[in-house]
Amino acid sequence: MxxxxxxxxxxxxxxxxxxxxxxxxxxxxxxxxxxxxxxxxxxxxxxxxxxxxxxxxxxxxxxxxxxxxxxxxxxxxxxxxxxxxxxxxxxxxxxxxxxxxxxxxxxxxxxxxxxxxxxxxxxxxxxxxxxxxxxxxxxxxxxxxxxxxxxxxxxxxALLDQTLLVRSMIILLLAPIGGYVLARRATQPIAKIIATAARLQPSRLDERLPIRGTGDELDQLSRTINSMLDRIASYIDKNREFVAHAAHELRSPLAAIRSSVEVALNRQRSADEYATLLGEVMEECQYLSNLVNRLLILAEGDVGRIDGRRSTTRLDDIVRESLDMFEAVADLQGVRLEASDLPAASVPGDEDYHRQLVRNLLDNAIKFTPPGGAVHLGLAVEPAKQTVALTVADEGVGIPPHDLPHVFERFFRGDRSRQRHQGRQSSGLGLSICQAIVRALGGDIAAASTLGQGSTFTVTLPLTVEAAAAGVGQGVQQSVSA
Amino acid sequence: MDILVIEDDPAIGKAVQQGLNEANHSCTWVREGPLGLDYAATQKYEAIVLDLLLPGEHGLQVLAKLRERGIKTPVIVVTALGAVGDKVEGLGKGADDYLVKPFEMAELLARIDAVCRRATLKPAARLQVGDLRLDLATRKVTCAGVDVELTPTEFSILEMLMRHDGQVVTRKMLCENLWGSDWEGITNVIEVHMNRLRSKLHKGVKQPLIHTIRGRGYALRAS
The missing domain is CATH 3.30.450.20 (PAS domain)
Incomplete structure (x- = not known):
């Protein structure tokens, strides 16, 4: 003890x-x-x-x-x-x-x-x-x-020795006391930092360390810790919001399932009626698992499990495949789907991530383009920067300037989403998934828009090392029109 | 077919067993990896459905031991982990296919069929359901003797439906077959292609061939 x-x-x-x-x-x-x-x-x-x-x-x-x-x-x-x-x-x-x-x-x-x-x-x-x-x-x-x-x-x-000895003794006796006082003064701010940090709780992160204004190392330390706390607090806030949003999103299919089952249990029904109700339940289940899968992708991005080191993907192939996927949808909606030449472009990351990326952008663009409009898809290799730029431009209603900074936020649905209310409302996750994927793969995504004329999303991804070294650029002719 | 299911979750295990039995497969369900290994070593199964998150020994270890012992039975790995990394690892360790929970019975059945066919049969050069003929070599489709012009996408959809004649083919299965992975957005990308295919096939045919089964997908029925 x-x-x-x-x-x-x-x-x-x-x-x-x-x-x-x-x-x-x-x-x-x-x-x-x-x-x-x-x-x-x-x-x-x-x-x-x-x-x-x-x-x-x-x-x-x-x-x-x-x-x-x-x-x-x-x-x-x-x-x-x-x-x-x-x-x-x-x-x-x-x-x-x-x-x-x-x-x-x-x-x-x-x-x-x-x-x-x-x-x-x-x-x-x-x-x-x-x-x-x-x-x-x-x-x-x-x-x-x-x-x-x-x-x-x-x-x-001898007299001198005696005098010196007495003085030295006094000094040596005073030294620990002085040392203690000085050390105490020097370490007092540290004690304060410790006390404040000990009080912090994940649920209550509003407190900050005092800055004494001396600009010394301890002030720098306090500032660093404070800015770290700011980041943690905003991260936790975002997470809380995300969880609340996610719970809210999961609730509506759950409610639908519940009511279908309640209706089925209410009284004896014919086999056909049961089949219809179970079909409805099944549809809601599918919607639920799709939603959960999308949330999982975001979670993977958050914990850094999306990484581009494991595999590489030919982005041009993915673009071609996605054009094929949405070609019929665009056609049905009277939207022209255009693509310029697609040069060969190898980028890091599993193809499933790139599929998510391209499909979400394309789906969005088609969704917000009125009949008679066009969606244009472009892929350009920039050998100097060793990057490839994917652009998806629509001729839709555009995004209001006050919404533009928020389009990549999770569950963000601008006003424009409500303009099309046929069927189910979109989850508001597509663009945030795109952003999570692009960022995890070391790229960047940006949105530009003019109201009434349309929006353009630009994804910049680094080329894989081998592809960049090989000097890609021989374009493969590809043009899809619907 | 004799199928071994290694799955610790009682609800899923029971549902899979029932589903397999109803599809006229005989199913052995065990809840532990080592026990499953013993069964696989001593009895002849045509396919193994292996859960990854098992108590005690991890599914990937079970899979590795299975392959070490020279058991070449096709294995379909099933897991709640959706990450791409696990898929890559599972296939790398010798799994023949990979399925993420929650999955539909129709999908599991189709995959069991697929891995068994891959293991034994050569793919047929020609498929026929009722009046509908599909030639895989010439990529020609005829309906009651009349040529039907299909896009490559429509051709693939029809091929998939014909291979699973009379069974349900889900949207997810179609998506994965056509474009590599499922599309989880709201937009129903399959339906539009399906409608086009229908309108081309049903020209001059009184009875519809392709049926939509609510909440599940599509099925091709000749009668």
Whole structure:
């Protein structure tokens, strides 16, 4: 339980931000402290060494004054030592062979052998010693050893260490608190996003994440999530509408079946009467299953099950076949069915989908063209774009401009549908099925219309790779007139 | 004919069994794939009607095992899945035909006939029903000795009706035979062709040959 909570806590961004902050502060404090200490120490030693160097000059002057009276020299050296600020200051003078000639100040027993060497400084704990060769005119070559206790220097450094340690401790203790507060501030908008997102329900998608207006990454994240929510909400709305519409559409054949069956059950009837009623039921059943099949195509499109990778179709063959299918219908209605040359065009997708596409467009066009009018079908390959364009143009009443943007919506029936009310009303799904198929196959469908003159539907589909490579274009003559 | 039906849905299974029996077929109905496999392996059937969505083993697996065992009995796959992909897969796995639920008995019977004929008989070169003769080689139709000029579409419709002499041929069957797949729109594309065919055939014939059967389709009857 406790370990669980601990794990939950340590998994948060806030915790890791805090941890990183502590690590960074610790490293910074450590580096800074060591640096300050090093600089300070170097400066102290330099000062000390400069003082010793000055002492060398002073001692050399004293030697020149008193030479060769070593006793007097030692007295004056003791005077210097007495007044010297450096603790346990001492000086020793040797001749070239290493025999001591004079000494003054603190009687330190320095173990360093005196040798003929260039001026150097040595640390002989706790002393700092300066060794120099003295060559002055009128004097023999002398070796000088001069130094003092470094303790004051070490004391100063210790004091610095202490100060730095105390400050560092304070900073290190404050770092987690600061880190926690900062991390909290930084992650607070995230907490808000989480809380809001947790409140969202598929049934209630009206809430949106707050935008703070800072334009930072979290604002961008909120905006992205909001626009995603917008899309989801509109998708769900459309779906709800679709389901409601579909239920409504399914209800009328169901009602018809129900009433036929009720009539049949009402009283004893002759076999002929039963056959008629059952025939009616059968017709409604067929209508129902056709409707369901059409809804299934749309559903397949929605879940991405329509795809063009599995097979290819010769669109020109489908167009020819569909012309044959509707030729008699057009003839009966007094509509001329015209088609220009149909060039060979291989497009991705199963032929059943292309059949649906061409037949629905053709059916629509014939339906809305008055007797004496014509429906024109065209197929054009555009080698540059590797596409094929299928146009179905009617000479019908046209689609009002306010209806035009909606013609591909599911269950949309414009005013024009009501003009022909013979038989059953159309499902209002044909064009949306066309759109679903075309989009799934990577193409595009567009509608253009002039009131009173007619409408033109244009489908653009990509050619299959092989077909495009083969450079299709040799047209096959085909013309159907009814 | 002896027909094996592998179908788990009791309502559909019962209806199919009854329909087949009434069409003078003998029918064995099993509700599980493995059992069906045993029956198919041990008894001689002329056709198998196989549902795809079976409990336990999927119909396509049953089909694959059937073909693995070298059983070449024609198989008609039946499923509620209407997607093109399943159709392709089913036919790829060795099915002879494919039928989407809901289907009509007439359609199933026609398809059983078709797959059995495909498996055994050569297609006849000439069809005859009453006074009506149809020559498949010369594509000529005569009615009581008089030549009848038909469009290719009308010829195909008549051929289909004559092949199923006395039986109901549905609009869906005609559509699929003529143009590859059914037309689910409101516009009755078959009826117009049918009316033209009728008017050409019935010229000089007192009794109508082609009958419309409400809610089901059309039937050709000589008498």
């Amino acid at each position: 406790l370990s669980e909570r601990l794990r939950n806590l340590t998994a948060t961004i806030r915790f890791s931000l805090m941890l990183w902050m502590i690590i960074v502060v610790f490293v910074l404090v450590l580096v800074t402290s060591l640096g300050v200490r090093q600089v300070y120490r170097t400066q102290l030693l330099e000062k000390f060494d400069q003082a010793l160097l000055a002492d060398v000059k002073k001692v050399s002057q004293e030697i020149q004054i008193h030479y060769p009276d070593w006793r007097r020299l030692e007295q004056s050296l003791d005077d210097i030592a007495f007044a010297h600020p450096v603790q346990a200051w001492f000086v020793q003078i040797y001749d070239k062979k290493g025999a001591r000639l004079a000494a003054g100040g603190h009687h330190a027993d320095i173990a360093t052998p005196i040798v003929d060497e260039p001026p150097t400084t040595h640390d002989r704990v706790p002393y700092r010693v300066y060794v120099a060769r003295l060559e002055e005119p009128g004097l023999p070559t002398l070796l000088l050893r001069l130094g003092g206790n470094r303790q004051s220097l070490e004391d100063a450094l």
